[in-house]
Amino acid sequence: MTGHGHEQHHPRGTAAPQAGHENMVCPVCGRPVGTVVWRRKVLGAFVPAWGPGPCRNPDCSAFAPAESSRG
Structure with a gap:
């Protein structure tokens, strides 16, 4: 079996909303803003x-x- 005919083609969609x-x-105001990432602890991790x-x-x-990074 060469695998021909068993290939599955899926259209590329958007990422899942839970993926952030x-x-x-x-x-x-409803304008787009950037995304901020932080850490939180869940079950010790x-x-x-x-x-x-x-x-x-x-x-x-x-x-x-905007905060300046100069100090």
């Missing part, structure tokens, strides 16, 4: 968790200016 790949939006980052829209009431 959905687009995050600001809850106030650290696992990644993610959520919406700060809003960078200066007209939004939830606006958070």
